Amino acid sequence: MPQFLNAADPDFEPRFAALLGAKREDSPDVDAVVAGIIADVRARGDAAVIELTAKFDRLELTPETLAFSQKEIDAYCAQVTDTDRAALELAADRIRAYHARQMPEDQSWTDPSGATLGWRWTPVSAAGLYVPGGLASYPSSVLMNAIPAKVAGVERLAIVVPTPDGVANPLVLLAARLAGVDEVYRIGGAQAVAALAYGTETIAPVDKITGPGNAFVAAAKRRVFGKVGIDMIAGPSEILVIADKDNNPDWIALDLLSQAEHDESAQSVLITDNAEFGSAVAEAVDKRLETLERRAIAGPSWRDFGAVITVSDLTQAATLSNRMAPEHLELCVADPDALARDITHAGAIFLGQYTPEAIGDYVGGPNHVLPTARSARFSSGLSVMDFVKRTTLSKMTPDALRAIGPAAETLAISESLEAHGLSVRARLDALNE
Amino acid sequence: MPQFLNAADPDFEPRFAALLGAKREDSPDVDAVVAGIIADVRARGDAAVIELTAKFDRLELTPETLAFSQKEIDAYCAQVTDTDRAALELAADRIRAYHARQMPEDQSWTDPSGATLGWRWTPVSAAGLYVPGGLASYPSSVLMNAIPAKVAGVERLAIVVPTPDGVANPLVLLAARLAGVDEVYRIGGAQAVAALAYGTETIAPVDKITGPGNAFVAAAKRRVFGKVGIDMIAGPSEILVIADKDNNPDWIALDLLSQAEHDESAQSVLITDNAEFGSAVAEAVDKRLETLERRAIAGPSWRDFGAVITVSDLTQAATLSNRMAPEHLELCVADPDALARDITHAGAIFLGQYTPEAIGDYVGGPNHVLPTARSARFSSGLSVMDFVKRTTLSKMTPDALRAIGPAAETLAISESLEAHGLSVRARLDALNE
CATH class of the missing domain: 3.40.50.1980 (Nitrogenase molybdenum iron protein domain)
Incomplete structure (x- = not known):
């Protein structure tokens, strides 16, 4: 039976607080195992990934079969019923239309000092998407992760999806195709995250990894954070x-x-x-x-x-x-x-x-x-913003430097950063000659 | 002597790769120490923070003196020279003007199916800013972290800044005042991060922590990530x-x-x-x-x-x-x-x-x-975006549900999520009666 609470009851506050604080997640401590797997993939590349896939997914791969071929993807997509395909296409179109509006705009302006300021957005070059295998292998999640990346302009989008015993979900492969995914690898677990982050002989490294996964995947994402970007840990x-x-x-x-x-x-x-x-x-x-x-x-x-x-x-x-x-x-x-x-x-x-x-x-x-x-x-849900980054721009004219340079020099001196101050002063002196 | 490389030289590629891969950071493994400090602050609150401050900063505090009083801040600000104050004000004004343009816009539209879609941005309610003490205590960093938060609309902005032996930097306190910071605590290290994340009797918890710090601070930020948001680990x-x-x-x-x-x-x-x-x-x-x-x-x-x-x-x-x-x-x-x-x-x-x-x-x-x-x-530099989050909005009309509901039901069934499908079907059946 669920809890019944009434905000007017005297014991409401502690009960509501308990509801908020309920520890619902059982996070097994898999960090040591994951650290070992990542080190192994970094050291031995494809060989480690192939061994770990044989061990965990009971699937024998070679460097040549790590990725699904286009022909294999064709064959899987052909298994999807017309009804399912139409539903997936409708979903993809609507998700794409919504996310297209999220694309942020560049800006540039000249301020009263004469300085030109602004920023520019550019896409992440390569992204990897983790898709769980087995029961929780959701084609909708492929669309939700891959479409924002492609809308952002990510050039290379790779998916990793474990296929235990070689069983793949045709709808996942169709979703990947509809979303414009470039590469699909049949690997999973911490080894797949490590392969995406550090690369192997066959799999080029990516810059950002998103997508849900089990405790091993979550721990691996936390570990590779910094080397690559990650989305939230759900x-x-x-x-x-x-x-x-x-x-x-x-x-x-x-x-x-x-x-x-x-x-x-x-x-x-x-x-x-x-x-x-x-x-x-x-x-x-x-x-x-x-x-x-x-x-x-x-x-x-x-x-x-x-x-x-x-x-x-x-x-x-x-x-x-x-x-x-x-x-x-x-x-x-x-x-x-x-x-x-x-x-x-x-x-x-x-x-x-x-x-x-x-x-x-x-x-x-x-x-x-x-x-x-x-x-x-x-924090916010996944969006196009997760696959772009901003570069700020500033350009001083001699007049702008004359106007604001002295304040920069003053602050540099107050922070005991002499070279900072001198880099401004040398230019000001030349301008005042 | 620095390295001299020429892109035309035959050994350029390995040398450039080595330059990119140079491990410049010496990260001592302080994780176990930090875990202990965080647990201590969670268990004992103010008492733990006060003890750790006495130990690391040689400063005896009480719950009443954890924060600088407005009067103390007045006195520190009065020590700042007119030149330094003017420079800091110019910096604050320019940083504020730039960041004000970063405020993202809400959107709402009606699509062809009749569904109203959109999103809304809201500020983080409370943020905490870590400011290093001692040599690397930079007033400019206070402005750079605090102003975007206030531009975003953060209601409560707290600063933690260690003051070893009780020595505070007047410019840091003036910067905090110019930026509109609400609370300034004279604590630092992992204990300050823990106090911001979990709260103590005196310090209310925040939702997001930003700002640079040493290896202990970085490790503490990694550990509290999830409980609160953090900025990048610089x-x-x-x-x-x-x-x-x-x-x-x-x-x-x-x-x-x-x-x-x-x-x-x-x-x-x-x-x-x-x-x-x-x-x-x-x-x-x-x-x-x-x-x-x-x-x-x-x-x-x-x-x-x-x-x-x-x-x-x-x-x-x-x-x-x-x-x-x-x-x-x-x-x-x-x-x-x-x-x-x-x-x-x-x-x-x-x-x-x-x-x-x-x-x-x-x-x-x-x-x-x-x-x-x-x-x-x-990833991108710190901005107003770090202190806001997006809530997506969707509103179906009966016609919109008739148009797109069946596809949702189809996909739910394909993912074996029956209740998802039924929640749509029950409404469609009622509409078709």
């Missing part, structure tokens, strides 16, 4: 639904369950201003759990981390939501736009009763890679 | 100057030395299309090193990591520069704007002979916190 998924009584309890129940079915550590929370509605939703969840395919996952998630919170009004709901900083936030209320204006921290907001969170997972357009574990307080 | 500074023969060798020498004087691990490289000019610059460096105040630092840096590279033309210079992805890049050539267009990876570019890099350290306007160690391949 934790278990979470959803907060704020709903008033004028909703169908079954719809809200399904929205809560669509997070819960991801992972036993996922968290689904309902905040409502109507206690009876809250009970009705909880009943609807229980009913759906009787038959849901993934009830063995969704049930424990809802029981251990789920919550139904009753508040006095929607202002209080927004306050609690901001303290949670949820990854996904549904606003199923009469005026969702008004309520959204009170939200200061959330990864993605879904407005109104016709926007179930699942729309955002696939076809809405915004990215589904979002900050988890309250990190929406300080 | 390595030793570096500059690349591309200069043709029509430059004053002494000016270029001073620019190279203004990086070298930061740190024995700093790297200064000149690329020129004229070997004689390269020799003249090297001679000018040697001459300046005879008298430079910080020659004991700049000398070893130039000798161990400096280089003069001769190339056949500026196109080759740009190619080598892009492989280096330098933190600072000066283009002292006849047409610096044209050359800048060939640059794909660099933290900051300084165009023309009247723009010494030191201008950018203090008064240019762009940020001086920039990606080091070739990380300009995938």
